[in-house]
Amino acid sequence: LSIKQGLDAFIDGFDIAMFPQGAEGVVADVPRLLNRGGMFSMMGTILLVFCAFSFAGALTLTGALTIIINRLLTIIHSVGQLIAATIGTTILVTGATSDGKLALLVPAELFKDAYRRMGLDTKNLSRTIEDAGTVIEPLLPWTSAGVYMATTLGVSTLDLLPWAIQCYAAIFFALIYGFSGIGIARTASASEKSPQSSVTE
Numbered sequence: 001l002s003i004k005q006g007l008d009a010f011i012d013g014f015d016i017a018m019f020p021q022g023a024e025g026v027v028a029d030v031p032r033l034l035n036r037g038g039m040f041s042m043m044g045t046i047l048l049v050f051c052a053f054s055f056a057g058a059l060t061l062t063g064a065l066t067i068i069i070n071r072l073l074t075i076i077h078s079v080g081q082l083i084a085a086t087i088g089t090t091i092l093v094t095g096a097t098s099d100g101k102l103a104l105l106v107p108a109e110l111f112k113d114a115y116r117r118m119g120l121d122t123k124n125l126s127r128t129i130e131d132a133g134t135v136i137e138p139l140l141p142w143t144s145a146g147v148y149m150a151t152t153l154g155v156s157t158l159d160l161l162p163w164a165i166q167c168y169a170a171i172f173f174a175l176i177y178g179f180s181g182i183g184i185a186r187t188a189s190a191s192e193k194s195p196q197s198s199v200t201e
Contacts, residue, residue, distance in 0.1 A: 055102070069110050079118060083128050083178030086111050087171055090132035100137035100145060104129055121185035128178075131170035139167055 058064075076082050086107055094103040107129050115125045137145040141157040150156055177183045 055106070069114060073114055076114070078179075079120065079181065079184060080175065080179030082111070082114060082118060082120075083124070083174055086125065086128045087132040087174060090129050091136055094133055094137055094143065095140055098140075098143045100133050100143065103133045103137075107133075116187070119186050119189065121187055123185055128174050131174040135167040135170055139164060 072085060076085055089110060090103050090107045093106050094100050097103065108125060111125055112122060115122055137143045138149040139157055139161055140146045141150065146157045149160065153160065
C-alpha cells in the first residue's frame with residue numbers, strides 16, 4: 001500500500017480494493033468486515049463529544065455549575081444523599097438530552113468537587129454515573145440506544161423493561177452502597193473521617 005492509500009483509508013475508510021488483487025478469492029464476509037468508513041464515519045460522535053465538552057466548559061466558566069451545585073448541596077448531608085443526587089441528575093440529563101454520552105460528562109463536572117469535599121474517591125462518582133447513565137439509556141425509548149434496542153430485539157423498551165433487571169438493578173445497589181457505606185472508597189486524607197461526613201464541611 002502507498003502512503004496516499006494509507007491516508008485515504010484514514011479519512012474515507014479502508015477498502016479491500018486497495019490491494020492489487022482486489023477482492024478476488026476473498027471470502028465474501030471479509031470485505032464486509034474490513035471495509036469501513038474511516039474518520040468521516042466518526043464525525044457525528046466526534047462532534048457530539050466536542051459539543052458536550054463545550055457545554056460543560058461554558059457552564060463551568062460562567063459559574064452556572066457552582067450555583068446549581070451549591071443549591072443542591074444545601075439539602076445533601078450524607079454520602080447516601082450525594083449518591084442519590086448523582087443518580088437522579090444523571091438520569092435527568094440522559095432523558096433531557098437523549099444521549100448517554102453527555103450524561104457522563106455533565107454530572108461528573110457537577111459533583112466532582114462535592115465528592116472531594118466529603119473525602120470520597122472520585123471512582124465512586126465514576127461508578128455511580130455509570131450505574132445511572134449507560135445502563136439506563138437503553139430503557140428510554142427516545143434515546144439512540146433505546147431505538148437501537150427496540151429495533152434489534154423487535155420489542156418496545158416498555159415491553160423490555162420488566163426483563164432488563166440488569167439495567168436498573170445497579171441503581172438499587174448504588175443506593176445501598178451509599179447509605180450503608182459498603183464499597184465506598186475514600187481518599188487517604190479522609191480515611192479517618194466519619195462515613196457520613198457532611199458535604200458542606
